[in-house]
Amino acid sequence: MAEPSHAGGGGHSPLAQFEIQPLLPLKIGGIDVSYTNSALLMTLALVIATLFITLGMRHRAMVPGRWQSMTELAYEFVANLLRDTVGHEGRRYFPFVFTLFMFVLFGNFLGLIPYSFTYTSHIAVTFTMAILIFIGVTILGFVKHGLHFLAFFVPPGVSIVLWPLMIPIELISYLSRPISLSVRLFANMTAGHTMLAVFATFVVSLGIVGGVLPLAFVIGLTGLEFLIAFLQAYVFTILTCFYIKDALHMH
Amino acid sequence: MNEGNEPAPPSDFDQRLNRARERRRGGGKESPERPGGDVKSGLAVAMRMGVELVAAVAVGTGIGLALDHWLGTKPWLMLVFFMLGGVAGIFNVIRVAKGMGGTVGYRPAAPAKAKDDEDDED
Numbered sequence: 548m549a550e551p552s553h554a555g556g557g558g559h560s561p562l563a564q565f566e567i568q569p570l571l572p573l574k575i576g577g578i579d580v581s582y583t584n585s586a587l588l589m590t591l592a593l594v595i596a597t598l599f600i601t602l603g604m605r606h607r608a609m610v611p612g613r614w615q616s617m618t619e620l621a622y623e624f625v626a627n628l629l630r631d632t633v634g635h636e637g638r639r640y641f642p643f644v645f646t647l648f649m650f651v652l653f654g655n656f657l658g659l660i661p662y663s664f665t666y667t668s669h670i671a672v673t674f675t676m677a678i679l680i681f682i683g684v685t686i687l688g689f690v691k692h693g694l695h696f697l698a699f700f701v702p703p704g705v706s707i708v709l710w711p712l713m714i715p716i717e718l719i720s721y722l723s724r725p726i727s728l729s730v731r732l733f734a735n736m737t738a739g740h741t742m743l744a745v746f747a748t749f750v751v752s753l754g755i756v757g758g759v760l761p762l763a764f765v766i767g768l769t770g771l772e773f774l775i776a777f778l779q780a781y782v783f784t785i786l787t788c789f790y791i792k793d794a795l796h797m798h
Numbered sequence: 799m800n801e802g803n804e805p806a807p808p809s810d811f812d813q814r815l816n817r818a819r820e821r822r823r824g825g826g827k828e829s830p831e832r833p834g835g836d837v838k839s840g841l842a843v844a845m846r847m848g849v850e851l852v853a854a855v856a857v858g859t860g861i862g863l864a865l866d867h868w869l870g871t872k873p874w875l876m877l878v879f880f881m882l883g884g885v886a887g888i889f890n891v892i893r894v895a896k897g898m899g900g901t902v903g904y905r906p907a908a909p910a911k912a913k914d915d916e917d918d919e920d
Contacts, residue, residue: 716885719857723853723857727849731846778845782845
């Protein structure tokens, strides 16, 4: 988003674009459950992703058209990712992984439209997704392997004397997964959009003559943001695949 | 006329179908390296590095602080777990760099793949 949202209380702060504004104030039992701009964008992402898939596949042509090709491309991208990392047994988790990928991808891309809102730039959103994946994968590991899953935290080939040292390290390493997963997505989106807003402010303050350079920068950065929007969705998805693989096969 | 236009004899089609089915089952050899996939996964690995290191330190320090608060051993456990978190962070980065799949576990991804068949029964 090239311009910070004008409706924000802070005026033209580069961070005003991340402000959550309630569109439909709502309170249930003292808890604020207002329908916000964040929720609106999530609904939009959901609707657009669903339309993209269902309308793209409505002809079910043997030789796909442009739209159907795009739909198949998205499907096969995630399917290949899952098969390459998890293997054949991973197919059962395809609906979950595909939904996750589309949700993050559309969140990132919709956020690039000027005056919209990027819900993936909020740690509350990304951490909720990451912790759900983390808990789900841990339960999956225990269901698949029982208490044998605890052997996951004992590194093979390490002398028993070192176990009291190695097991806490492995535990910390395991517990850092949801943090790194959520912080990566949130930090990349926030940093990118803040940078765009800052450079866009320079265009205005430097006027017609001096503003050409930052304008060129903003154009370049927008291209970079498109790459990052896709890349972050890809990283989020492939790490989910890795975690599922670890839970299924251990090591 | 028509026969001349046919792309391939049926036996070739069967072969290709079988190969496609084989790939779909994920059996046999791993799918060959796709061109262009390397750059993308290289960038993806680069993206992961820094955050992995910081996240482990943060989690370690957090655990230390919580244990201190609980056991009343004010600064000590935090210091110990800060160090452990740093070690875990370095481990994470090494694992990412060596392409060992997820963050936990020592063996590279390839031998784990070979073990798949033994794990299949559950």
